[in-house]
Amino acid sequence: xxxxxxxxxxxxxNGQLAKPSKEVFPSDTITFRKDQITQIITVLDIPESRVGAxxxxxxxxxxxxAEVYQHLELLKLSKEHYRKTGDGRPTxxxxxxLDDFGNEL
Numbered sequence: 001x002x003x004x005x006x007x008x009x010x011x012x013x014n015g016q017l018a019k020p021s022k023e024v025f026p027s028d029t030i031t032f033r034k035d036q037i038t039q040i041i042t043v044l045d046i047p048e049s050r051v052g053a054x055x056x057x058x059x060x061x062x063x064x065x066a067e068v069y070q071h072l073e074l075l076k077l078s079k080e081h082y083r084k085t086g087d088g089r090p091t092x093x094x095x096x097x098l099d100d101f102g103n104e105l
Contacts, residue, residue: 005032029063040064 003020005011011018011032024030030041040063047059090098 037064037068 002011006018006020006022009017011030013022013024013028013030015029015031018030024043024046026043026045028043030043032039032041042061042063043059044061045059047055051059
């Protein structure tokens, strides 16, 4: 997935577009977009070998502003409040109401 994202110029390292073979060093800043959020990650250290997912946070620091996550949570809550999961396809009226709600934000 990361290779595809690099080829599509969706990942930058220290402000420059990254190729899949780009080496990353401690103190490098990686910026990418995931789930409609622009993530900013700083590399703290490079492990000597592969590590499990639980240990990855030792080697990186997430510097994405907290306001971005709060905005995303508000959108999730508004969608859940309006329409419950599993209620089937939205009607035209439902879709229009959702579009109007999005334009108000």
